[in-house]
Amino acid sequence: MAKHGKDIEGGVQDAVDVEDAVDVQDAVEGDDAADDVSSTGVELTAPASGAPHHGFFVRLYTGTGAFDVVGKRKLWFGISGLIVLIVLASILIRGFTFGIDFEGGTKVSFPRGDATTQQVEDVFSQTLGKAPESVVVVGNGATATFQIRAETLSNADTEKLRDALFDKFQPKGEDGKPSKQVISDSAVSETWGGQITKKALIALVVFLVLVSVYIAVRYELYMALSALAALVFDLLVTAGVYSIVGFEVTPATVIGLLTILGFSLYDTVIVFDKVEENVHGFEHTTRRTFAEQANLAINQTFMRSINTSLISVLPIISLIVVAVWMLGVGTLKDLALVQLVGVVVGTYSSIFFATPLLVSLRERTELVRAHTRRVENRRRNAAAKTGGEVGASDAVEPETVGASVATAEAAPDKPAPGAKPVRPSGRPSGKRSPRR
Incomplete structure (x- = not known):
């Protein structure tokens, strides 16, 4: 009787071990299936049957990767390039309206x-x-x-x-x-304005050098290059707006221009910090490509960037109202105008320019190219096994119900209640030999 009890106990233990192994395998395969996406640049497919269709603001708030910013980076590069061409043409043709402090x-x-x-x-x-x-x-x-x-x-x-x-x-x-x-x-005297301009340029160069060194040490070289490119973009576009609308350039404008550099860098670092967190050890997995991880980071920081911009814009608008309609202080108006333009442009560049540029630079490295090929090969194999194309929607919201649906579909059948335990080799388990 004791021996029979030990045999039953051993069979139950075998069944538990096998079921645990199956559960682990199901979880791994389910996570992989939930994260399968097509390579960046390819349009996302429709959500799998049974996955919920979330609204725009729900997807924006949850930040689960529903907005394909990096995948459509050619579009954003084209828009950014068009903006740069327009402001450059205005700067070269119209020039600036300098205040009396610069022209005398x-x-x-x-x-x-x-x-x-x-x-x-x-x-x-x-x-x-x-x-x-x-x-x-x-x-x-x-x-x-x-x-x-x-x-x-x-x-x-x-x-x-x-x-x-x-x-x-x-x-x-x-x-x-x-x-x-x-x-x-x-x-x-116009020489006073020249001295202000010279000091402003020195401060700008020192700022850019220190920022480059910090980002290169804290993150990596490609992030430093992308952040600097975004800073130059912000400066150029803000200056171009002043040229287009004819705002007068005063010493307060120069001070405001230097101020917005800090905001632009702050917003860019927020996104890059999340990118660094997502891509840490990415070469050891085949769940997402580097571009997809970066795109997920953008989605996860969307709301933070928007909230930060709104909080910055509201006091600036209040400053404009006070300066223009109440006090009429020209210095406050010049300072507020450049900051308002800079905050809007800085938010745009950190999301739609800096991170896509970072991805483009990193995809030129052999490490990222090889990892992308591994991910694509695994997805093709998975699609061949399932007899269809692996949908990208599972990776769009990996933390939502869509992931659990993909997991349920990918999981193999578990042993029915009362069935004999099956060993991983497929052979029924027999009685355990008596312990010695």
Whole structure:
């Protein structure tokens, strides 16, 4: 009786061992089946029968790889190239509208009162025999002032203009009485703007060098090259926007331009950090190609990039509202405009330019090419065994129900309840020999 009990116990143990082995194999095959996708660049196939069709915002929020950014990188490279061509053409043809701090000249300011821009221009032309470069109103309400910009005027011409403006408009001081002292003037040398430009370029070069060294040490050379390319793209596009719309380039613009470099780098590093996590040890598996892992990283950081951009844009918009409609401070307006453009462009480049460029550079290496061939060969073999094409939708949402469906379909039949245990070789297990 004891012997018979031991035999039963041994048979049950064999059955448990075999079932555990089958479960492990099912899990491995199921995971592989769930991660099977076509090579990047090929359109995704329809979801497998029984897999749920999630909405756009659900896929965006879950970040399960539903958006094929890297697979369509030729499209994004084409769009980015078109943007660069447009801004380069504008920079070369239209150029920039530099402020007085860069070109030099004389600026005259006085309270607006009831005067109009045309009246101020007429007084300037009648007094000096030439038109001013610009006449703008800064501020609103009682604090509004006229700012007249002209080429460098002599002391005599400046005094003559002040007298003419006072006689015509009678601007009032704080005591409510007409006062010539409220008409102020300032002369700016163009050499001062040249010094600002030189210092800004030095700061830019130092920043790019330090960033390159850090990313190359922290990540890898290809990531450093991609991040630098994205930074250059951001600078070029932001400068091109200023050229297209005719925004005046001031020292505040230069400061804002240097500021957006930090944001652009921050957003790019967020995506690259996730890419590094996904591709760690990728050459030892055949579940996804390098491009697919990078695309999954983009999807997983989509919401974070969007949230970061929104949080950055909202205070910038508030700054524009305060600067333009409430205070009329030109310096704040220039600083806010360049930051607004830079944040939008930086978010675009980190997702649709930097990471696809990284994938293109890495796919030129033999390690990635060989790994991609292994993945494609395994998928062709799997498709041949199943008699059909392995769908890409299983890898689109590997963490969702689609993965469990693929696992269930790929898993072989388990032993029926009450059936004799089957050894891995396929032979029924017999009675165990008595233990000695």
